Amino acid sequence: MSADTETGVSTVIIGAGPAGLTAAYELGKAGRTATVLESDTVVGGISRTAEVDGWRFDIGGHRFFTKVKPVRDLWHEILPDEEFLLRPRMSRIFYRGKFYDYPLRAFNALGNLGIIEAVRCVLSYVAVRIRPPKDQTTFEGYTASKFGWRLYRIFFKTYTEKVWGVPADEIQADWAAQRIKNLNLFRAIVNALAPRRNQKSITSLIEEFEYPRHGPGMMWERCQSLVEEQGSEVHFRHDVERITHQDGKATSVVATTENGTATFECDHVISTMPIPLLVKAMDPAPPAEILAAADGLTFRDFLTVALVVPETAGFPDNWIYVHAPDVSVGRVQNFRSWSPEMVPENDKTCLGLEYFVSEGDELWTMADEDLIALGTAEMEKLGLLGPGLVEKGFVVRMPKAYPMYDGTYRDNVDLLRGWLETNASNVYPVGRNGMHRYNNQDHSMYTAMLTVENMVNGTNHDVWSVNVEAEYHEEDSSENAA
Ligand SMILES: Cc1cc2nc3c(=O)[nH]c(=O)nc-3n(C[C@H](O)[C@H](O)[C@H](O)COP(=O)(O)OP(=O)(O)OC[C@H]3O[C@@H](n4cnc5c(N)ncnc54)[C@H](O)[C@@H]3O)c2cc1C
Known part of the structure; x- marks a missing residue:
C-alpha cells in the first residue's frame, strides 16, 4: 500500500463498520487518506442492513439516537436530511399474555399486574429500601436495589439471562447502570404523577428517533462512497490476521484475501476488530499473561x-x-x-x-x-x-x-490496553468490540472521531472515557439499549 500522497503517512483502518468508516471519513476531511480493510463483503458491521430478495432488516433494530452533538451532526452530514425518517417509538414487554409499556411506566405496570401482585411489588420495593441487596456490583443486585426483587424477577431477570446466557448474578452492574441509570420504582411513580410538561425533555427523547428510510446500512453505504471520493480505499474480504511491531510501534498489517496474503505498511492503525483478536494477532506475540487476558474476554x-x-x-x-x-x-x-x-x-x-x-x-x-x-x-x-x-x-x-461484561472483563481490557500502549503505541482501538465496550453507534463513532482528532491535531482526548460516565447514556429512564 502506498502512503498518503500529501502527507506521506500510511493509515490502516481495520473494519468498515460505523467506527472504521467514521475514522476514514474524518481523516478524509482533514485531507488524509487511509486504507480500510474489511473481512466481510459489506459495510456497516453490526449496523448493516441485511437485504434478501428486497426484504430489508437490521441486526436488531438500530435507532439513530444520541446526546453527542458532533455525532448527530455527522449523521446528517453523511446522509441528506430527506433520507431520515422521524419515527414514533413504541416498545412493550410481553409477559404472561399481557403487554407492558417499555420503558416501564409505573401505573401501567402495576395496573397490568393486578392489585395483589402490585401490592406485593411495592412491598418488595420497600423491603429493599430497608435491606438493600448485599452485592450491588452485579446486574441482579443493582437492579433489585432499584425496583425490588419482585419487579426485578418479572421485568429484568429473564430477558437479561436470555441475552447473556448466564445467571444475572454473574453479569456486572455496568450493563444495568448504562440502561436504567437514575431510575427506580419511586422515581417511576413520581414521573408518572408529574405534570407532563415537566417530563417533556425525557418524553420527547423516548418517543421518537431518527432512522434512515432504508435502514442503518444506508448510512454506511453512503459513507463508503464519500470515503472513496476522498481518495481512501475500502478493501473487502481482507481479514486482518497479523500485525507486525517493532520498537513500540506497529509496522505492517497483514490480511488474508482471496488471493493469498496482502501486507500494508503502516504509520498508524485504527482498529475496530475485537480487541482480544487484535492483541492475539500481534507479531511478535505478547507474553502469556496478556494472551490469557485476551482469552478471558468473551x-x-x-x-x-x-x-x-x-x-x-x-x-x-x-x-x-x-x-x-x-x-x-x-x-x-x-x-x-x-x-x-x-x-x-x-x-x-x-x-x-x-x-x-x-x-x-x-x-x-x-x-x-x-x-x-x-x-x-x-x-x-x-x-x-x-x-x-x-x-x-x-x-x-x-x-x-x-x-461480555463478566467479573473479569475490566481487568482484562486494562491489561490489553496497557500492553498495546507500550508495545504498539500507534495502534488505536476504537468502537464497540474494538474496545470491548457496550457502545451504540454514537459512542463507537465518537471514539473514532476523537482518535482522528488526536492523530491530526495532536489533541489528547481520552477515548476510553467515552461512554463511561453515566451522563453519556441515553434516556433518563429505564431503557434497553442493544
Ligand atoms: C442487537 C443489537 C442492536 C443494536 N441496536 C443499536 C441501536 O438501536 N442504535 C445504535 O446506535 N446502535 C445499536 N447497536 C450497536 C451498534 O451495532 C454498534 O455500536 C456498532 O455497529 C459498532 O460499530 P463498530 O464499527 O465499532 O463495530 P462493528 O459494527 O462490529 O464493525 C466492525 C467491522 O470490523 C470488521 N472486522 C472485524 N474483525 C476484522 C478483521 N480481523 N479484519 C478485517 N475486518 C474485521 C467486521 O466485519 C465489521 O464490519 C446494536 C447492536 C446490537 C448487537
Missing part, C-alpha cells in the same frame, strides 16, 4: 430469524421484549414500524425474531429452515402470530454482537 453472539407475514399480523411496536422463559426468542422487531420502505410489498411486513446465542451452540448450528420453523412455532405458541401466516423466512447470524 462475547455473546446473535441471530435473527426474519419472517414475512401479512401486514395485519404485525403490531404497532418497533419491537417487543419476550419475557416468557419457555421460548428462546428474546425480542421481536417489526421492520415495517421502523420504515415502511424496509418492506417491498404493501400488504406484508417482516418480523425480526432475535435469538441471543453462543457461536457453535444448538441454535447457532441449526439449519436455517429449522430456525424458521422454530421461530414460527414460538410466535404461534406465544399467541403473537396466528397459525399458517408465515410466508417465508430468512436467517442472519452475527458473531460477537455483545462484548
